[in-house]
Amino acid sequence: MSEGLRKDYRIGEEIGRGRFGVVYRCYSLDSGEVFAVKSVDKSLLADAVDRECAEREAKITQLAAVGNPHAVQIYAMYEDEEAIHMVIDLCDGGDLFDRIATGGGAEMGEAEAAALVKSLMEAVAVCHRRGVAHRDLKPDNVLFDSEGRLRLADFGSAECFGDGRPMTGVVGTPYYVAPEVVAGGEYGEKVDVWSAGVMLYIMLGGIPPFYGETAAEVFEAVLRGNLRFPTRVFSGVSSSAKDLIRRMLCKDVFRRFSAEQVLTHSWITSSGGTRFVADPT
Template sequence: MSEALKRDYEIGAEIGRGRFGAVFLCYSAQSGETFAVKTIDRTRLTDPTDRQLVEQEAKITLLAAVGNPHVVQIYGVYEDDSVIHLVLDLLPGPDLFDRITGREGPIPEPEAAALMAQLMEAINACHRRGIAHRDVKPDNVMFDSRGRIRLVDFGSAECFGEERAMSGVVGTPHYVAPEVLAGREYSEKVDVWSAGVILYLMLGGILPFYGETAVEIFEAVLRGNLRFPSRIFSSVSLAAKDLIRRMICRDPSRRFSADQVLRHRWIVGGGEGANLA
């Protein structure tokens, strides 16, 4: 651990682990407040792309978090030649995946609309600042002590602009957009596709694209054959299905933007069964 970090924070138990490091509890030496510290081991970053993403994670998280109550906040960055430490909000869980899978049956539409509105507010704020998250999934959607959604883990995030498209295969198999897998340049709308998959999962309790292996999942995503099995979606409103179709749209030029999702009648109406003719 960095000496500067240990001077400012008391490091506690490990609470998580990822590809490049671990997450620990930590306590401010000045106030006693509890935070999380994400420790990234630079020696594990053998791939140049991974190194670039990790090196810019702190900067992007800071940019995304300013004035955005639905993004994890960052309180300090400590680094040396071998390690990067990010001091973040402590969000002990459960995450959105736990909330979806830990109940009997799908999430009711009003609750799903409220959750999706918060998630899309976070994504829309990021997009307005030229940031694409690129790994939107339920595991990266946490809840704070007030029950508000917080989008976390900007380790795959990238900056974009009018003259700067994105490329590279990043993300998680069930949630990744087809244009990412196809090896083409793509836009921030990849986050909208991923959020659409989350909405489908919340309302149906199943994933729209699946397979026994990652390759089979990728093939299903590339086909993009979106269906609403009647035995599962018969009670889901036409408005909700309309929004899902506009989010999980194979053609990025026709896919909704984050702002359009927030203005859709199902979101504006709080998921109260507004059917479309």
């Protein structure tokens, strides 16, 4: 571990592990506050591209997090011969995948889903205003802190856009990736809205909107974009919720909602304590 890191923090137990490194619990020697430190092992960065991605993740996380209460904050960075270390918020309240899995695939209540989507889209809207697209929104990257607050995490696939600069490259996770990403070529920040729409569909229905046995089959289904609401799982879901999903999972990027538009949709704005009336269709 970096000498500078150990000078400022006491390193605790391992709490997570990823492709390039390990996450530990850590404690500020100055304040006693608890954080997490993500240590990226340089030996696992196979080439200059991997190293550039690791360094870019730290910079983009900083850009996206400042003044963004629903994004994981980065507090300090250290580097030594072995690793790059990022001190970030400790999110020990699990992730959205856990919450969905806890229900055994059963649908989530609309009020809870609306509150989660609102917090997520608030985080994404701040990112987009700052010219950052996450590009890998999925339940595993939506974390919760000890007080249950949603925190958007893992900007490893994020990219900056703006000034007419489109993004390229097939990144993301099959079930959640937008059709314009799968198709190749250039795309914009609304890919994040599509991914969030997939998450909303799963929260309310317990199943993905576009399914396949293999990644290739999933991509084919995404490209077709044939959005349906099977009665057996969506019979109790309101027409307003379905309307928002349609606007988020719209293949026509120009007609697809932006993050800001999602936040102004009636299903989101009326979610506080409102009882949703199920759509009979």
